[in-house]
Amino acid sequence: MDLAFVVLIQVLYAVASLVIVSAGLAVIFGMMKVINLAHGEFMMLGAYAVIAALKLGINLWIAIFVVAPIAVGVVGVVLERLVIRRLYGRMVDTMLATWGLSLLLVGIVTSVAGNTTAGVSAPLGSFSVGAYSVSGYTLVIIAVAVALALAIRFVLTRTQLGLIARGTMQKPDMANALGISPSRVYSVTFAVGAALSGLAGGLLAPLTGVVPTMGAAFVAKAFITVIGGGPAILAGLLGASGLFGAINQLATFATTPVLGEVALLVAAIVMLRLLPQGITGRFFKGSL
Numbered sequence: 001m002d003l004a005f006v007v008l009i010q011v012l013y014a015v016a017s018l019v020i021v022s023a024g025l026a027v028i029f030g031m032m033k034v035i036n037l038a039h040g041e042f043m044m045l046g047a048y049a050v051i052a053a054l055k056l057g058i059n060l061w062i063a064i065f066v067v068a069p070i071a072v073g074v075v076g077v078v079l080e081r082l083v084i085r086r087l088y089g090r091m092v093d094t095m096l097a098t099w100g101l102s103l104l105l106v107g108i109v110t111s112v113a114g115n116t117t118a119g120v121s122a123p124l125g126s127f128s129v130g131a132y133s134v135s136g137y138t139l140v141i142i143a144v145a146v147a148l149a150l151a152i153r154f155v156l157t158r159t160q161l162g163l164i165a166r167g168t169m170q171k172p173d174m175a176n177a178l179g180i181s182p183s184r185v186y187s188v189t190f191a192v193g194a195a196l197s198g199l200a201g202g203l204l205a206p207l208t209g210v211v212p213t214m215g216a217a218f219v220a221k222a223f224i225t226v227i228g229g230g231p232a233i234l235a236g237l238l239g240a241s242g243l244f245g246a247i248n249q250l251a252t253f254a255t256t257p258v259l260g261e262v263a264l265l266v267a268a269i270v271m272l273r274l275l276p277q278g279i280t281g282r283f284f285k286g287s288l
Contacts, residue, residue: 002130007253009129013138015245016145021204021218022225022237023148024197029226030233031169032189034084035095038102039222040215042194046072046201047210048109051118060123060206068202069195076194080187088186102215109212117209137206144203148196152234156288165189224268230278235287239279244268
């Protein structure tokens, strides 16, 4: 029974991790159709923002939930204004541009912080479940993923900003005719996506080594999750995270972490072969 409870927590943690890692990309790619290959580097910047904030004596929780998303959101605004806004509607060009930005960000951070691994101790310690020990920070990741999903739904369905953003992404000319600046909406949406990526990097900083190339470990999973989820932003994110996260963690328990990653990739390939438009393209059409 204890083992089953621990397995359940770890499966929920794997699902929650995918939700957190993929949320920023779901906003930028799912809403704006911008293939952001710098998504992993946005996460890396969030992790380094936490490291820098801790060196300045800022509380860890403030560093994770305030400093990291704001810092990366500001970077997102600057990059959107300088580069991305000129490439809307040109998916291949945005892919190449963001790939170049990812290389640039890695180079800048390497020059400033070096290529050594920085670390942050996971807070909250651990608690016992029978003969097993579970990190308390695992529950924080799960709780944040739930809160994040609820917040995205609330913003997109219950606030004027969310409704304007959704309408502008679908009909920018109509929004412009109504007096709404599509350029400003795109900029804010990109910044929100970047801030979510920064938050993900900040949350994962205590769980993984922080190095300039750490983003490469997450960007593939994020793209697999968002593409596997299909056109619906939130339902697709949750559906794909639940499917791939559960398969990854259960395969990891049964075999090894490496084979767990292989199982996730195989599941994604099979699913996209059967459902080319993703989970929500077939089962949850019209959902958010």
